[in-house]
Amino acid sequence: MSVMPHRVAVTGYGAVTPLGLNVEDSWHSLLEGKCGIDYITLFDASEFDVKIAAEVRGFDPAAHIDPVTARYSDRFSQFALAAAFQAVAMSGLKITDENKFDIGVVIGSGIGGIGALSAQYRVLYEKGPKRISPFLIPMLISDGASGQISIKLGIMGPNFSMASSCATGADALGMAFNLIRHGEITAMIAGGSDASITPIGIAGFTQAGALSKNPDPVKACRPFDKNRDGFITGEGAAVLVLENMDSALKRGAHILAEISSYGSTSDAYHITKPLESGEGAARAIQAALKSAGNPEIDYINAHGTSTYFNDLSETRAIKNVFGEKASRIPVSSTKSMHGHMLGATGAFEALICCKVVQEGIIPPTINLQDPDPECDLDYVPNTARKVAVQHAMTNSFGFGGHNSSLIISRYEGK
Amino acid sequence: MNVLDEVKKAICKIQPGIDESKIVPEARFKEDLEIDSLSKVEMALALEEALDLTLQDAELNDIKAVKQVIELIEARLNVRNAT
Structure with missing residues (x-):
């Protein structure tokens, strides 16, 4: 049953x-x-x-x-x-x-x-x-x-x-x-x-x-x-x-947002380094998308740690999953402002996604002055952007080879 | 030295915000002061530090009220002063 x-x-x-x-x-x-x-x-x-x-x-x-x-x-x-x-x-x-x-x-x-x-x-x-x-x-x-x-x-x-x-x-x-x-x-x-x-x-x-x-x-x-x-x-x-x-x-609660799905995978590769291909991250993103019925993603809050390896492999993962659509999805790393809050960061970034779907504004990636040629997505550089977001994704990756993606959606009534 | 004052100081340190007037010789740790077994050890550490003495775990286990800790410390200090 x-x-x-x-x-x-x-x-x-x-x-x-x-x-x-x-x-x-x-x-x-x-x-x-x-x-x-x-x-x-x-x-x-x-x-x-x-x-x-x-x-x-x-x-x-x-x-x-x-x-x-x-x-x-x-x-x-x-x-x-x-x-x-x-x-x-x-x-x-x-x-x-x-x-x-x-x-x-x-x-x-x-x-x-x-x-x-x-x-x-x-x-x-x-x-x-x-x-x-x-x-x-x-x-x-x-x-x-x-x-x-x-x-x-x-x-x-x-x-x-x-x-x-x-x-x-x-x-x-x-x-x-x-x-x-x-x-x-x-x-x-x-x-x-x-x-x-x-x-x-x-x-x-x-x-x-x-x-x-x-x-x-x-x-x-x-x-x-x-x-x-x-x-x-x-x-x-x-x-x-x-x-x-x-x-x-x-009970008459005010609904702020909805969590639509969660995908989680492991690299099985290295205790601190992500797979350079971003393959493990890509599988987490795909798992979340599949579980939510493949919605259009309007914003990605990246793990975006500012390490050489993370930002490169995460960019590759997003490009591999979304293909030619990847360059049209705004992606920002709010860690540029709040730093890496370690065990809190994934929860805070999901919270940010709740605010983004509610308010239709995307916080920027600051300090993006000279983009890495291999990191070539729309990272919402330096200035917040107003745009309606129905579905936001947040990625989190961790030492140990953990990859997790959540999809947060705007609540549209019953 | 007034031992009750030292005990008061230790309890106020380990239970910040406590109403100091509640700390009287008759007060029971658990029932009157909300000092559980962990906090009792913390109190003993504060007293050991302040008075430069050592309290044994077994002695602490038997202590249920402020009066008893005062007696224990006075006995310890008397031994020290006598030697």
């Missing part, structure tokens, strides 16, 4: 990003082409080759979370809690004794509580094992954010984290989408969060050769440009409220 899959509505979203402490501020920064990358202030980076990052600035946990929870939550969990509270408030979804078992939480994190771990390593070496905080493990575990959200909101359905490196946020939404689509659950609080701008985090990514060595913060992230030389570490959280469409309409 086959069951008709359920439609999946987006009814709320929240974000804490290098461009703002909520969705509206972040969105306006994106449309203005404002860059959220600057010199590192979270630690003294003077001895580091890389001195820039996309930090969340001015985040006061006490403004979002009760002081005890804030004290025993790593920065990545604090971001996730703040974003989740915004999202749930916006959705108007009331969590009650009647529905609390039919709602779940999935907050992915690529790295987890690396800040808490780093601080406690110092204690371990300076003062010994007996002085380690009993809260180290709850702060470190990557499901800490997801667990805290369920506790604070009284949500009792499925609750887990997931990790697929830089594709984490997209995969968390994809998992939530599938659970609702297949009728397993009515609503999911889903997204991603990371806060790894720490000495060990920056040193690790630098040694892996992933980060830009460009000293100029606002020029360093230049996706698809000939002079790109790596990504810029960002941080933050983005959380969406996804609901079974019928259930959302029944």
Whole structure:
């Protein structure tokens, strides 16, 4: 017996990003082409080759979370809690004794509580094992954010984290989408969060050769440009409220957008490098297109990290899938402004797609001055563009060879 | 040194926002102060740090109220002062 899959509505979203402490501020920064990358202030980076990052600035946990929870939550969990509270408030979804078992939480994190771990390593070496905080493990575990959200909101359905490196946020939404689509659950609080701008985090990514060595913060992230030389570490959280469409309409929710499909594949090739042909990415894009019934895609929010390999292989993937149509699809990398928010980035970029289909404006790829001749698509260079978008795609790829694509569609009524 | 004041300081550090007037000798950790088993260890760490002493896990397990932690610390300090 086959069951008709359920439609999946987006009814709320929240974000804490290098461009703002909520969705509206972040969105306006994106449309203005404002860059959220600057010199590192979270630690003294003077001895580091890389001195820039996309930090969340001015985040006061006490403004979002009760002081005890804030004290025993790593920065990545604090971001996730703040974003989740915004999202749930916006959705108007009331969590009650009647529905609390039919709602779940999935907050992915690529790295987890690396800040808490780093601080406690110092204690371990300076003062010994007996002085380690009993809260180290709850702060470190990557499901800490997801667990805290369920506790604070009284949500009792499925609750887990997931990790697929830089594709984490997209995969968390994809998992939530599938659970609702297949009728397993009515609503999911889903997204991603990371806060790894720490000495060990920056040193690790630098040694892996992933980060830009460009000293100029606002020029360093230049996706698809000939002079790109790596990504810029960002941080933050983005959380969406996804609901079974019928259930959302029944309670009178305002539908912001619809998630139409999710495709996910692996390269099975290299732990950090994508397949240069873009074949793995292309299969994810194709899977998403097929599952949605091959809609016309009007906008692609690219993974667009500003690394040599990603931007080239992603461009090839888009060209291989869309053929001669590829050059007519606007593609932008908003990472040029918010940096690479790691486990949060896929969720924030999906959120951006929700705004794009709602408002009919595409945020640009900034710093695209001298395009790589091999990257020859329409990357919406430097200035936002007004254009009606029915279906937007967002791509996310991660260390480990993960490739994920989501299609976000404008909600057109019943 | 007033040991109750030291315990108050430790509890305010580990439970930011707590109403300090609730921290009286009779107060029970779990029921009155919302200090669970993890927070109790965190409190002990704060006291160890502030008073330069060591509390054993087994001693902590038996402690249910502020009064008991005061007694434990006073006993420890008396031993230290006597030697």
